[in-house]
Structures are given as C-alpha cells and as structure tokens.
Amino acid sequence: MAEKEIWRPIKSYGIDYEGIYEVSDLGRVRSLSRLDSNGRPIKGVIMKPNLNKPYPEVSLSKNAKSKTALIHRLVADAFVEGHFEGARVNHIDENKQNNRADNLEWVTVLYNNTYGTRLDRVSNANSIPILGISKYTGSKIILKNALEAEGLGFSSAHISSCISGKLKQHGGFIWGKLDYSTYKSALTWLDEMID
Structure with missing residues (x-):
C-alpha cells in the first residue's frame, strides 16, 4: 500500500x-x-x-x-x-x-x-596529488595535495581554483592534478636520485 x-x-x-x-x-x-x-x-x-x-x-x-x-x-x-x-x-x-x-x-x-562522512570526503578532495610548473623557469613541484602547498607559501584554495579552471596560475606556477600512480612513480624516481 x-x-x-x-x-x-x-x-x-x-x-x-x-x-x-x-x-x-x-x-x-x-x-x-x-x-x-x-x-x-x-x-x-x-x-x-x-x-x-x-x-x-x-x-x-x-x-x-x-x-x-x-x-x-x-x-x-x-x-x-x-x-x-x-x-x-x-x-x-x-x-x-x-x-x-x-x-x-x-x-x-x-x-x-562535521556530520557523517563529510570530513572524510573533504579530506579526500584535499588528498589529490598535484603538479606545479613554474611559468618562468619550467621547474616542477610535485606535492601530495594542495594543503601541503600551504607549507611552501601557496594558497590551497587558489591551487584548487587553478585545477578547476577558475584561475590560470597562482604564485607564478601553473597547477594541475596528478593521478596517484604518476605521483608514486615520481616519488620512486626521486628516491633513486637521492640514493
């Protein structure tokens, strides 16, 4: 019924x-x-x-x-x-x-x-690996997420806006997201270079 x-x-x-x-x-x-x-x-x-x-x-x-x-x-x-x-x-x-x-x-x-899984969902959104390429030198920054960039003086909000296409650049860098396997490969390569 x-x-x-x-x-x-x-x-x-x-x-x-x-x-x-x-x-x-x-x-x-x-x-x-x-x-x-x-x-x-x-x-x-x-x-x-x-x-x-x-x-x-x-x-x-x-x-x-x-x-x-x-x-x-x-x-x-x-x-x-x-x-x-x-x-x-x-x-x-x-x-x-x-x-x-x-x-x-x-x-x-x-x-x-803070209800339910909201914090996990926000955390996951902030855990996407990112790549920054300097507009001036072409040097690259690879970071675990946009929040990690704040420790280097960048704004995670502005980086997210670059990734979503709302901004073209931030802090002299063009930003994009990396898939997790590319991020892990880059870390492995860096470890090999240091050893």
Missing part, C-alpha cells in the same frame, strides 16, 4: 505562500490552482525541481517577486520540529536529493559541517 503524502502550505524565508504553494513530507512541491491578478485561472502542478545545483531547488513567486527556495528547507520548515536561531538543515542519510521529512533534522552549523 502506498504511503499517504501529507501537504502543508509553504511558509519559509519569511514569506507566507499559503494558497499559492504547498510542500509535502515526501519532499515534493506543488503550486495550487488559483486565479491570477487578472482573474484568469492558473492550474496547479507538481513542480519540477532544479537539480543542477548541489541541493534541489524550486522558484516560488508571490506578488511578482520570485524567490529561489531550497526544497530541504521548505520541508524542514513545514514538518521538522526543533528549529532554533541559526539552525541548519541536515540530511541524515547524507543524500542531498532525499528531502523527505523523516530524513531531515535541525542542527548547529558545527554539527552540520
């Missing part, structure tokens, strides 16, 4: 959308059938979320003003007890697409930033 979906009016981001939009405990958003400002009928529909962002979102409109709204926030505001000043919404299963009310909880910023 299919579970019963519960719908509630959206009251989020300081705006009351009652009579215009509703959100369900299963993480869906719908517009309601109503008349527009000229008296023409508008048919209600289940809204398709924008999935091109880290968190699914929808665009809500009232009085000719649009607001992009995160679906997990809409669900939490409507269904999850325990909101407090400065609270963040945490996905219990760490799946940003799962916006069911029973998968959401209000937490502190610190708890949200």
Whole structure:
C-alpha cells in the first residue's frame, strides 16, 4: 500500500505562500490552482525541481517577486520540529536529493559541517596529488595535495581554483592534478636520485 503524502502550505524565508504553494513530507512541491491578478485561472502542478545545483531547488513567486527556495528547507520548515536561531538543515542519510521529512533534522552549523562522512570526503578532495610548473623557469613541484602547498607559501584554495579552471596560475606556477600512480612513480624516481 502506498504511503499517504501529507501537504502543508509553504511558509519559509519569511514569506507566507499559503494558497499559492504547498510542500509535502515526501519532499515534493506543488503550486495550487488559483486565479491570477487578472482573474484568469492558473492550474496547479507538481513542480519540477532544479537539480543542477548541489541541493534541489524550486522558484516560488508571490506578488511578482520570485524567490529561489531550497526544497530541504521548505520541508524542514513545514514538518521538522526543533528549529532554533541559526539552525541548519541536515540530511541524515547524507543524500542531498532525499528531502523527505523523516530524513531531515535541525542542527548547529558545527554539527552540520562535521556530520557523517563529510570530513572524510573533504579530506579526500584535499588528498589529490598535484603538479606545479613554474611559468618562468619550467621547474616542477610535485606535492601530495594542495594543503601541503600551504607549507611552501601557496594558497590551497587558489591551487584548487587553478585545477578547476577558475584561475590560470597562482604564485607564478601553473597547477594541475596528478593521478596517484604518476605521483608514486615520481616519488620512486626521486628516491633513486637521492640514493
């Protein structure tokens, strides 16, 4: 038997959308059938979320003003007890697409930033071997990760921006990532050169 979906009016981001939009405990958003400002009928529909962002979102409109709204926030505001000043919404299963009310909880910023496997995922992202090539001399720097570069006076954030293509260079070096086997081969070669 299919579970019963519960719908509630959206009251989020300081705006009351009652009579215009509703959100369900299963993480869906719908517009309601109503008349527009000229008296023409508008048919209600289940809204398709924008999935091109880290968190699914929808665009809500009232009085000719649009607001992009995160679906997990809409669900939490409507269904999850325990909101407090400065609270963040945490996905219990760490799946940003799962916006069911029973998968959401209000937490502190610190708890949200250290929840589950987040620290491991961030750590893994910072453990990609990198190569820096001097724009001026062509000399190369091979590092275990972007964080290691901070010990040499470089910014790991700027190096990451170079690797992702947002910056062309940082600190006079062009930066790129290495696959792990190339990194290990370079270390072996350096060890042989030193011996």
